[in-house]
Amino acid sequence: MIAALGIGAQWLAWRWKVPAIVLLLLSGVLIGPVTGVLDPRSVFGELLEPLIAVAVAMILFEGGLTLNLTRLKGAELAVKRLVFFGGPLVWLLATLSGHYIGGLTWASASVLGGILIVTGPTVIIPLLRQASLKRRPGEILRWEAILNDPVGALAAVLAFELAIVLNSSHSLSMTLGHMALGIAVASAVGLATAWGLIRAIKGGHIPEFLKVPVIIFFVMATYALPNALLHESGLLAVTVMGVVIGNSSLSSLDEIRRFKENITVLLVSGVFILLAAQVDLGTLATLTTREILFVAVVLLLVRPLAVFISLIKVDLPFGEKLMVGWIGPRGVVAVAIAGLFGARLVDIGIEDAALLSPLAFAIVAVTVLLHGFSLQPLARRFNLQSTDTKGLLIIGANPFTVALAEAIQSTGRPVLIADRNYNHLRQVRGRDIPTYYGEVLTEEAELTLEFSRFDSMVALTDNDDYNALLCMHYAPEFGHHQVYRFAPGGGAGGDHLEQTLGGRFFAKELDFEQATNYIREGWCVRLTRLSESYSFEDYRRDNPDARVISTYDEDGEVRVMHKDESFDAGDGETLLALVPDDTHRDKAERHARRQEQQPTDVSVDDGAHDDNDGDSRGNTTPGREPPEQG
Structure with missing residues (x-):
């Protein structure tokens, strides 16, 4: 109970x-x-x-x-x-x-x-x-x-011991000496236990499956031993022990910390x-x-x-x-x-x-x-909250992630593009998109980046193995269901690769080569709001080739499309999708139709004034209210 x-x-x-x-x-x-x-x-x-x-x-x-x-x-x-x-x-x-x-x-x-x-x-x-x-x-x-x-x-x-002194025959000097000894012993026990555990783990004397049980036992022992000399001095001992181990360079420290955090919640x-x-x-x-x-x-x-x-x-x-x-x-x-x-x-x-x-x-x-x-x-x-709206951490700077970041920022959600290659980040500069230059797997990144601003992460670099490693690293931070990556090249990664290396496949197995090719061919990342007069079926009919990336509902909840998502969207949701940019093709087709309908002796303009007759993106359907787009 x-x-x-x-x-x-x-x-x-x-x-x-x-x-x-x-x-x-x-x-x-x-x-x-x-x-x-x-x-x-x-x-x-x-x-x-x-x-x-x-x-x-x-x-x-x-x-x-x-x-x-x-x-x-x-x-x-x-x-x-x-x-x-x-x-x-x-x-x-x-x-x-x-x-x-x-x-x-x-x-x-x-x-x-x-x-x-x-x-x-x-x-x-x-x-x-x-x-x-x-x-x-x-x-x-x-x-x-x-x-x-x-x-x-x-x-x-100390106050308790002084109260006992004042109500008994104990001397004040003896009580203070007893307290000083208890504090010294507690600090020494905490340091000694931490040092011994660090040496034992680094020396390979404790097998992997016993590390956490051994640490739990020594925490209890470190707490109990000083208490035999001075009440509650064990609290000082276990705190010292934790700080010393937490600032060591143990390779398995992250795993130990996550397990202990789970126990602590309970x-x-x-x-x-x-x-x-x-x-x-x-x-x-x-x-x-x-x-x-x-x-x-x-x-x-x-x-x-x-x-x-x-x-x-x-x-x-x-x-x-x-x-x-x-x-x-x-x-x-x-x-x-x-x-x-x-x-x-x-x-x-x-x-x-x-x-x-x-x-x-x-x-x-x-x-x-x-x-x-x-x-x-x-x-x-006092503007001390990292952000009211949680955002997206994008790792990998490329033409696709730039388009994705600009579209997400237009919804009011924070976004940041991180990359360890300075040349990759050049294409982001001047676009009012926050960036981070450096390796995001280092401790320096943990100190510099405010991860509390983000609730999800997408690894969208050109290196499939690095993307999988990023998902493994950040899954405990954001949750396994909130980390995504490009599918391996050709979109043929398979379920086994996804389950063993972590991270959901992003946008229905979209891979790096496909995404960058789409952008080079003139595709763009676009927002479309659904309504009673413009349903998801209407959107699909108008945009049969669209690759849906995510949806946003009216409360700001985000649903990222991944491999196993049986996708549907309802009224009030906003679609974020990678779609062909048909603007230029539409203008050319309208221009040709007018030429066919006009008498041969009537001059026809180049259609430049026609940019606003209907939806230039090809999403307006006769008899339906055009959707809100960005």
Whole structure:
């Protein structure tokens, strides 16, 4: 049931274009406190906390894998400020707000303040995936969320240990020494495990089929071992481990990263539903006005103020600073640590610590809802979204792709032509088509090109093997059903080649030689809108030789024609097709007909004035409304 709800919520969020975290939160609350269908503690018993702990460790490790240091170009100073200066500032401001506004004791307020440093990769990463932010603000939010997770956990641990010192006979110096030792051990364990795994994989000591299982085991071990010395220091260890492995040059790193990302989607879904299902709505209802005011202050004042102070003299536009200051949703780690430390503080006599869990969940719920629904509008307002309309990445510059790009751009969709041959790109220049010169399979291309602007890719070079390789490389990025290529020369690639090398055959097995020959012969890429008065059957009758490439419906959805597509199109759709340009032939035929009908003593012009009598492209049929064309 948990898996079905988690995956179902993610799928619905994708279909409805809403933040997935919001649906996960609602699903957990509905099956937990609202209906009572699921009580996680009665189902899992003592296994519940270890399960959530391991899931959080896996999520942080996967996040560390994605933190490539080379991607920090332009954002490095901002991330350092937010982690090393912004985090402690949030802790201080949240602690003061918790005590003076929320009415909490200093012990409870300081623990909660440390917890609120955490901005939650379990929430940020799905939001960034959906919002399609530009690279720099997206990377700032991603790095801050993942790096601040262990920082916030350790800050909460420090506050917790200090509370124990003040309520017991332990000395402060001994406690601080214990913490320093725990942090050092956690960092050393993370580095050592990462180094050992890298050496073992590069040396060929781990077979291919065991690489992911071995890494999963070491993630759990790396999390568990430091925790035996200092609570939650394992979060720091797995984050360090992930960052070190993610910045290594392992040949199988992409495969490992994709597998871990798939696991993380499932873990985030399950953990969020479990945590939401065990919320006590009765406790939330008991929150006083002071405590609700504290939640508002944390949301509207503490986070934005800390970010703006941290980013003073950092060269970022105001819109990006505002975006980073506002977007700070809390997630799984905040709720889990609040529940754990709150119960332990109550055990040593700090009664108001029972409010930590409901306060943390209230902050998580409010930030998830507000930030989830406001991220995209705010990004559009400050022009921080890569694009509202997803476009097409075309690899290969040639006469056909130039015509294709110009036609697609006329629909308002972004398009970019990339080629590793500078001479090929010369024919594109001066046509107002964005281009990229370089090898798109390199890391430099990943850093330079904003792939979030595109939802599909077509490999249309003159090299069939290279086209297949491009489809294999970009299939995980765009989806296997969203990468296309020319059919092998002669259009005789066969199903086996398509299935084994990836990528659908573009435009019903159109190959490079056919496409370029069509353009040389005067064919063009043309848009035609279908309507009730001009159906697809009418279009086919008027254009029997047309090679349909794709269709666009009124909502902007694109359907690319491929080998197995049994094609049909309805009213309101726009056809993009490669068609013969019959303009000159039509004019010559009309001129000849007029000459036959005119008396021999009447002079006849050359037909130049006749360009607009009907549709010069041959698509107007008597008795039917001419279609909209481009």
